Amino acid sequence: MAASALSVRETPWKILSAEELEKQYSPSRWVIRMKAEEVVSTFVQTGNEATRKARATRRNQLNVPYGDGEGEKMDIYFPDEDSKAFPLFLFIHGGYWQNGSKDDSAFMVKPLTAQGMVVAIVAYDIAPKGTLDQMVAQVTRSVVFLQRRYPSNKGIYLCGHSAGAHLAAMVLLASWTKHGVMPNLQGFFLVSGIYDLEPIISTSQNAPLHLTLEDAQRNSPQRRLEMAPMRPVAPACPVLVVVAQHDSPEFQRQSREFCEALCRVGWEASFQQLRGLDHFDIIENLTQEDDVLTQIILKTIFPTL
């Protein structure tokens, strides 16, 4: 096969016009239930309201430092029962590494704490304050922190949305020996994520990020898996790679290909496209116990439910 044909097959985004690439990497432009301009503000409002309710109704510890940096804080929400052996759910918010906050991201606290889970929502230094390398290091340290703080946990489940799914995928590939602790990671929920950062270098999303080709490649879990296939430490925990029907074709491709790459190196990964949902309500609906993704999460963590 000619080299050019091969590279197009492996990097189909390279044949897109600048305008089309920009659209493919603008999630709000693929939403059909409301105007693109309203989508993000509705999303933030829903998250803000869920967070306000969670703080008012669940026992919690807010702004718990997991590192020395000003931005290295997490909120922890507890179930009613007093126990030391609970499953932990850590959520990493999205916002293209430049927007979003833990204070608008406690969507899933109510339905998950109702089943006895402890839910932590982590903050990290978004751009322009933080670089991508720093964000990866921060969320990785937040997992180490949780393991040390709750050594008898019944599993740490990591969930990330969009840019947060990218950060969760980087945690999945982390090498733990230098951290001196092996976190009890039992599952990953990667929701509408980006795993190859190269296509966004030339989009407007890169303005505050200043990603060079090297930065993008070093921080691309897809590329890392292809270049240096990293086998999971046995036994491998499940990885759910989930995308919304109304995510863009490029987002769908990225999820599918990341899931395939994970499977190739031995992870227990599965791909699901959730019908009728978009990049935003796939997370907004986690406030509801009967939501399809809430149920997928609960049945993964509590198989007997």
Ligand SMILES: N[C@@H](CC(=O)c1ccccc1NC=O)C(=O)O
């Ligand atoms: N300006 C972006 C916003 C966006 O992508 C976004 C917003 C909130 C939470 C996650 C997002 N996407 C990836 O992190 C858009 O076009 O939708």
